[in-house]
Every structure is written in structure tokens, then in C-alpha cells.
Amino acid sequence: MCVEAAPPPSSRLTRRGVLAGAAALAGTVTVASPASASRRGTERGGTERGGDLVIQGGTLLDPATGDVTEDSVVVIEGGVVRAAGPRARVAVPKGAKTLGAHGKWVLPGLVDAHIHLSTAAEARDAVRAGVTSARSGSTNFYQDIAVRELARRLPARAPRLRAAGVFVTPDLGDTVLADPDLTPLARLRDGVRSAEALRRVVEVNLARGADVIKTRVNERAGLPDQDPLTQVYSREQLSEVVAAARRGGKGVLCHSYSEKGCHDAVTAGVLSLEHGAFVGERTLHEMRRRGTYFTPTLTAIAGLAASSDPVLAERGRAYLPVLKRAVLAAHELGVELAAGTDSSGGKVVPVGREVELMREAGLPALDAIRTATTAAARLLGVERTVGRLARGFAGDAIVVDGDPLADVSVLKTPVRVVRAGVAV
Template sequence: MHFKALLAATAAAVAAVSAVPATAETIAIRAGSVIVNADSEPTGPALIVVEDGKVVAVMEGAAEAVADRVIDLSDKTVLPGLIDLHTHLSGDPSGEFWRAATNPPEWYTLIAAKNARITALAGFTTVRDLGSRTDQVTQSLRRATESGVTPGPRIVTSARTISIVGGHGDTNGFHKHVNDVLASGFTCTGPLECAERVRTASKYGADLIKITATGGVLSQQGRGLEAHFTDAEMKSIVDTAETLGLKVAAHAHGARGIEAAARAGVHTIEHGTYIDEAAAKAMNANGTTLVPTLMAFEGIKKNLGTGFYTPVVEQKIQAVSEFAGTIVERALRYDVKIAFGTDAGVFPHGENAGEFALMVAGGMSPREALASATTGAAEVLGMEDQLGRIAPGYSADIIAVDGNPLADVSVLEDVGFVMVRGRVID
């Protein structure tokens, strides 16, 4: 076959596969009980009907199942799929920062596919991926999970992170020529250059923008954890993103960096380690949501003193550790809105649900914690009319557990059934 004809045939085949609905069959799920959203109580026995990847009916009681396939979850509590607003699917925990100089891009793609399945099986049917290891890996994975080529959650991705030159998110720790080869192309200096990076991210398929508004813990630079971007740079990023219809997530530890990012109009603060009253006031004034990523702090603390991290990273971990346990408590004190996110990749993927117990230990109720990972997270994504509930017209993102998570959030750490977009994940 002529090359052009072969190319056209291949493109047509790919388009045909992508156009196939999540499922053409009608599926009935018999549930022992259903929590249709975080505000509701368990229903008792119920029947959920799914067609073409969406919920079409939720019927309480022992309704008759008229469907192509019946799934029996009559001994379990069924609830909406969970949403993790801060993951890094293309990375696994490692203190070996030099691996960036030895691993090819294809490796990170395979790692991302592995972690997508693991994340879905843990009950997380939608994730926001905030920073991939190489170009196009999460954009490609987003397409693969949507079309059913590989199992995994719905992916909303920022792709590469935008950072200042020489700051957290830039390549540090190598000789100059190695740093130059490994550079992401998404560092900037000055408002004009930062605006250009936003436009480039949009051009290559980012769903949102992620910036490192302050220094970070796991990078090799030791310049502290306060603000990196100037006010003018951050305002340029946010304003440019808004013209393109994109939201901005800001990695931020230091209180003044949090305050500056919120003032600039970012939509979420990731981590928020040193949040104080002034930072919270700026967040509340601008409608900024906190994504605390408590599991990340737990994960890195476990490796302290083991030689896992370099000395510069060890020092930063020690600095943040004493504050990490009170992030939620302080946010609640200042009435800051909280949504669920873990920073999975800093700790092993699949352990995301450990965040719930940490949120409850910080003062949230089990119901509030569940809402933060369902209706609350869906609102952050701007997808509250599609995700976070089991209701007619919503995506068939459904999980099942033993017990009642509104009484004991730890049951969410052992998910026994997962459906994403009407597809059962095995």
C-alpha cells in the first residue's frame, strides 16, 4: 500500500476506535446501598442503570433489572468515583534526581500508563495531573484512557510545569550542558516571557496551567520556600491563562508566596504549608481553594535520614515537617475552602485514599472529606454537572466499598469495584 494511503487508513481506524462509546450495552448495578453524593445518607438497596458511559437511572429498593449485563454489588456501598486534584502519573518516588539524565521519554510513558491503572483501581476515577516528566506523556495518556486504549482515570493535565529560571521546577543539580539538554522549555523570566509559556502550554494541549509560585521541597535548589515569581509575572500568567479559558494551579509553601499567588488570581494553592491569616484572607477574597496534599508530607517524612534524599532536600523536608500536620487545621480556622489532592508520585500511586484519614485528623468530618474528593473537586475542575455524583446524566464513574465511608473514611482505602466512564476497571 502507498504510504499516504496507509497513513489515511491508519488515521481512519484510530478515529473509528476513538468514536466508539464507552459501552453500547445497558448495565444494571445492584447495590447494597448507594451514597448518591456526599450530602446524602446511604439509600439502602438500589439499582443503578448505566448506558453509553452515563448514569440514566438510580432506583431505590429491589427494582427489576432489565439490562444487557447485571453487576451484583448487593453486599457493598456504592458511591461516586473519587477525584484527586494533584497527581504526577509519570513519576514514582525516587531520591535519585540524576535519573532524569538517564531515562528516555518512553520510560515515563510506560510508568504513566502503569500508574493510571493503579490509580483507577484505588477508586480515583478522575485526576488532575500537575506536572509530567516529559513532553506529551499525559496528553497522550489522557487520550488513551478516554478512548479505552489503556485503563485509567479521566485525566485533566497541566502537562509541563511553568517555573522561574533556576527555581523549583527547573532542572537543577547537573553540569550546565546537562541542565540545558534536560530543560523543559517552560521556564521564564519577566511577564512577557511568562505569558508566552502559558500560550505554548495551551498550544500543546494543557487543560490548565501549573506554576511553582514558591520554592519546593524535592528540587535540588536550596533557595528557600518563599515566592519565586514576581507579582507582575504571576499576574501575567493568570491573565493570559484566563484569556485562553484555562485555570491556574500554584504550588506554594511560604505564606507570602501563597498570598501573592492568591492575589494574582490563581484558582488553587497546592500544599499551602505555611498558610497564615493574611494568606488565607487573600485566598478567600479571590475564591482560591487549598489542595493540602497531606500524603506527600507523610511520604517524604518516611525517608528522612535514610540517604534517600540529598542533604539539601533533607534540610527542606525537616523545615516543613513540623508544619505539615496542621495545614488543614489552620485552613479550617480561617474558613479556607479545601479540596482533595495528594501529590501521588511523591509517595506510591494507589495509596491516594490515605489522604482522607489525614484530613479527618486535621479537623474535617468524614462527610466533608468525601465531599472534597467528589462534589468539591468536581467544582474546582468546572465539571460539577458531570462528576462527583451518581445521578442521571452524570458520567458513570462509580466505586464500591465495604462499610460506610461517612462513618469511617478508612474504608475508602480498600475499593472493591471501579467503573470509569461506564467501563469496569479490572
């Protein structure tokens, strides 16, 4: 059977069914019925109402403006910031639950723009590390879609998440078992390469509720038997992925390494370039012109250098300085940078480490912080509610023991995390 002869993604496989299966894989709670949720008082338009909390006494940093407010007060009601500013100008509700931050700094919750969350435990660990919003880098069986739903109903247990569903890649492997509408692709001798096959994977992802689409242009750096400079998709193939995603109103993030691969991805219209170690000046200028984001995942590349595998260790040592130079060049040209750790496999690296590496690459401290707050929020399309502690924004915050403008490394170890008005 040709892929083009296959019917549209089946409506018989319901979104609720996908969520139930993905939730089982992710180890999350299943979606409760409206009646039972109402009995628990947790159902508020499909989400759990956030908490009420006042964070007071800390030094508040607004990444958008760079303003620093000493002895600040942040009032959160129902998981949303109602007021934030100096104590003298902000009224504290009587009887409000308070979190003292005296001698500490208060910032909005951080954003990890490239993370793989496949289990409830990973989602929990991400929140504890200060990540209150994130974008998935894909999962094998839609687990990220289940984690997204968990975050909506139990905010303190997971970051709000933009889910990518399954990876658009030539070899789907066991991912064809994630969905009956993907199984016909297992017959393709050359894998997911034709225009029809590429569109099919995108369409199935969209039918199952993906918020973004993840694809690749190069092989992986983290596998010693692959060459990350080898290109697996052409610009024309990537354009098919982008066009199919746009028909569903979604953007595409693209795994990349080689300069040609990066350039093909950008000119094909991807929303963000991931990794991109060897991106060149020509492509960076094109990114600036198009508004393409750069998520370099410095953390992941630095991690390779510590590998016990000699091939990966050498790759990490060679790639990291090249990528740092690319990050600084992108910043100087005005390309938007977003922090992403590429955490996966049960280990969640604090996104504060990515901010630290951005700073090491040459970004000023405030701009490095913005890559994990305001800039990353824009990439996720949540800039009106995430990335600041201002009226109307999400009641997500971290409290750190030190001045992040003097030492961004304090972001790696927040002393308190608040998610939707609930102290985690």
C-alpha cells in the first residue's frame, strides 16, 4: 500500500485514547472524568486552579527590562500574578500565605526550550530544577503529550509544556508502534523520506495533539557510530515538513550540525535551529532576516566531553568551543537565542547550566538570563504569560541565593521554586 493511498489519520483513535496510552508509558495520572474532578474541586475549565501565595522581601529581577527591585512583593492569586513591585506600593492580602525571600533574589520561573520529558519523574525533576515552562524535543510514544496534560491538571508536578509528539526522522524504529496510523510506514524500504511519508508523520502528530513538530537535517552527535555532519534530509524534504506543519498552524524545530544542513533547514522555514554547532555567518544572517531562533543546547555538547566513550569525548571537546563562538556571533548579529538542555534518559540537567554556558560564550549576564526567560517564552509563543513576574503573568518563580547578574551560576540551584502559585 502506498502512503499516499492511506486515509487521513483515523478519528477512531481518539485523543483521549492517545493520552491514556501515553500516560501509562509516562507513569502519569490518567485524565479524570469531569464529575470526579469536580468532586475534588480541581476542575476549572479543564485545568486545576493555581495557588495563592505572596513572595516577599526578596530582590526582584525583571528580565524584560533589567529592573531590579529590592524588598519586593509578588502577589499570586489563583496561579496568576496580581501585583509585583516594591513593598511600599503593593498591598498584601490579609491572611495570605507567604514565602519569605529576604536576602534572596526572585526571578520568573525558567524555560527549557529543548528537553525530552518521557516520565512523570522527569517532569517533577525539571520543576524542582526551576523549569516551569518547556518545549519538548519529542518522545517515542507521545509521552510528552501526557506530561503536558499532567501539567495542566497538577501544575506543581510538571512544567507547562509545548509537546512535539514523535520525531519526524528517516528511521522511526519502534515509534511506528506508537500509532496505528504510522504502521504503514514500516513497509517503506527507504524509511520516511518521500513527500507523502513526511507529510504523514506530521499529520499524525497534529491529529494526536502535538503543539510543535520536531525533525532533523543531520545525524546525531551523541551516537559514536553516526556522523553528525552527515545530512539525512534535503532542503526540499524539510520544506515538506514545514509546509505540512504550517497547514496545522505549527512551527518546526530542527536538529542540525553541519553548515549546509543548518542553511537548508533555515531556508526551508524552520522556526528554530537546534544544536547547530557549525552554523556559519551566511546562515546566521539568514536567521536574523527570517526571525529564526537558535537553541544551541550547549549543555548537551559539553556533556559529550565527559563521556567514557573516546569518540564522543573528543567530539564534545572539539564541538563546544566552535558552538560557543557560533552563539556569540548569533548574539552579536541579533539572532534570538533560547536556552535548552536536551535533557533525556532520566537525567534532567538544570537549565541554569545552559545559562551559565551562554554567559561563558560571551553573552552579558542579563542577556544570558533572557535566553531562559523572555526570549525562550517568545519562542514558545507564551511571551504574554511567561518570562516575567508582572501582573497577568503566570505565578511561576524561582528564589536563588545570590545576585544572578553577578553570577548566573546561582540559577542552577534555586532554593525555592513556585509553580502556578504553589511552592514546590
